[in-house]
Amino acid sequence: MxxxxxxxxxxxxxxxxxxxxxxxxxxxxxxxxxxxxxxxxxxxxxxxxxxxxxxxxxxxxxxxxxxxxxxxxxxxxxxxxxxxxxxxxxxxxxxxxxxxxxxxxxxxxxxxxxxxxxxxxxxxxxxxxxxxxxxxxxxxxxxxxxxxxxxxxxxxxxxxxxxxxxxxxxxxxxxxxxxxxxxxxxxxxxxxxxxxxxxxxxxxxxxxxxxxxxxxxxxxxxxxxxxxKECMRETVLRISVPEPEEWIEELEKLESVKEAALFGVMLHAIVKDAQQAKSDIIGLFSRRGVRDYAIEKITASLEDVFVSLIESYDTREGANCGFKKG
Ligand SMILES: Nc1ncnc2c1ncn2[C@@H]1O[C@H](COP(=O)(O)OP(=O)(O)OP(=O)(O)O)[C@@H](O)[C@H]1O
Ligand SMILES: [Mg+2]
CATH class of the missing domain: 3.40.50.300 (P-loop containing nucleotide triphosphate hydrolases)
Incomplete structure (x- = not known):
């Protein structure tokens, strides 16, 4: 047939x-x-x-x-x-x-x-x-x-x-x-x-x-x-701050930040809740008297998305995005 x-x-x-x-x-x-x-x-x-x-x-x-x-x-x-x-x-x-x-x-x-x-x-x-x-x-x-x-x-x-x-x-x-x-x-x-x-x-x-x-x-x-837009479970915040490498460890200590890494002269922080993380980071900077900084939410690249999906698949969280398993 x-x-x-x-x-x-x-x-x-x-x-x-x-x-x-x-x-x-x-x-x-x-x-x-x-x-x-x-x-x-x-x-x-x-x-x-x-x-x-x-x-x-x-x-x-x-x-x-x-x-x-x-x-x-x-x-x-x-x-x-x-x-x-x-x-x-x-x-x-x-x-x-x-x-x-x-x-x-x-x-x-x-x-x-x-x-x-x-x-x-x-x-x-x-x-x-x-x-x-x-x-x-x-x-x-x-x-x-x-x-x-x-x-x-x-x-x-x-x-x-x-x-x-x-x-x-x-x-x-x-x-x-x-x-x-x-x-x-x-x-x-x-x-x-x-x-x-x-x-x-x-x-x-x-x-x-x-x-x-x-x-x-x-x-x-x-x-x-x-x-x-839909498959990326985390958000990426791009942070510009003087001497960025000094902040990686501090940022990672924040509950709302999963991971921080240096990208050229900027920092990228992988976060679950962008609002929460942003306010935590602003809090951290102001406690230390840092004023000269900028925080911006950026769009994940397809590569970020696929790496994240493959990681969830391997850890058996079961990535499932835009399709249903047959
Ligand atoms: N004739 C075959 N006999 C046994 N295993 C095979 C055969 N053809 C493919 N495979 C296996 O099936 C899997 C999928 O192979 P396939 O060639 O479809 O991958 P692919 O996604 O095209 O990879 P690549 O990007 O390297 O081209 C591989 O593990 C491969 O070793
Ligand atoms: Mg092939």
Whole structure:
């Protein structure tokens, strides 16, 4: 039985599980990705990102659970999925000993691009990736950033409506990464759904929605701003005071301050209750006759949020943010 799909949904999985022997790599995860969305799948090494992507792309068969991609069933219509999506794998997506053009031709074949369209699509890839000067170069000799763009072009050669990118920018310099993200956003703007894995937090900020996967579980899901607002259990106060390093120990003695640390010339205090902590700190400074200080509540970065969620997961407080466990 095929799943009945809401028109707006590009990817949907329910209780998707993958075990390798006794080991559970993906633990009954559920989520949906809407059409035209840039959906980021974040997690540390070994979290289960590639395993999930491979199940969605029809390369790995799930141990249990159900799902659909572009309306096709991930358990029964794997061949149809492969023809209808674009997939840029974490490794080996290009042949280094073929020229740039030969790689494009190869992917035209893999994705069965009709003969009469091949020339046009090849020109499109070359233009989109900006690799005109390297057409006849061996792929192994072009730089990492150009390779990534070529690989993206190859994954898009048959104009798929959904594209899966597994760590597309790993090992690429920040400028090439930025250019790459401009391409991704352009694609999404034209209605393509983008499912992308990364462990770069600054890239995660570019996604419409994120899922954080850790040890096979999705431990948080939401828009980047929502995650920063709602999942951070603690608040960060930034304190400017003369000789900040002298104050770390004193601040940590306050009941309302969990932790204090030096960040450049400022202090960051991690607190549960910002109001309470602020008044305690003001009290401390005034008792010591310090007047020249400033205290400001700052927004936690995505990195702060994820570190905090992973810590709560490991200490089994059970982080649970923006999602319900299946
Ligand atoms: N074919 C396999 N057989 C056994 N274990 C596997 C297999 N493939 C993956 N695993 C294990 O499953 C876990 C998840 O792997 P996966 O490749 O999905 O992680 P990832 O999140 O993509 O990590 P990375 O960021 O390093 O790419 C890892 O512990 C990995 O060793
Ligand atoms: Mg991986």
């Amino acid at each position: 095929n799943m009945v799909l809401n028109d707006d949904i590009a990817v949907k999985v329910e209780k998707l599980e993958k075990r390798f022997g006794e080991f559970t790599a993906v633990n009954r995860i559920s989520f949906e990705v809407r059409k035209g969305e840039v959906f980021g799948f974040l997690g540390p090494n070994g979290a289960g990102k590639s395993t999930t992507i491979k199940m969605l792309c029809g390369i790995l068969t799930p141990t249990s659970g159900s799902g659909s991609v572009g309306g096709y069933d991930i358990n029964r219509q794997q061949e149809l999925i492969k023809q209808n999506i674009g997939y840029m794998s974490q490794r080996f997506s290009l042949y280094e000993d073929l020229t740039v053009e030969e790689n494009i031709d190869f992917y035209c074949g893999i994705y069965s691009v009709p003969r009469e369209l091949r020339r046009e699509r090849k020109d499109w890839v070359i233009r989109m990736a900006g690799i005109e000067p390297f057409r006849t170069h061996l792929t192994g000799t072009i730089s990492g950033g150009w390779k990534q763009r070529l690989a993206l072009g190859c994954a898009l050669i048959h104009q798929p409506r959904i594209v899966f990118l597994d760590e597309p920018t790993s090992g690429v310099d920040p400028i090439a990464r930025n250019n790459f993200w401009s391409l991704i956003k352009e694609m999404a703007g034209q209605g393509t759904t983008v499912f992308v894995t990364t462990h770069y937090m600054d890239e995660a900020e570019n996604c419409d929605r994120l899922a954080l996967i850790y040890r096979g579980d999705i431990i948080a899901m939401g828009r980047p701003l929502e995650l920063k």
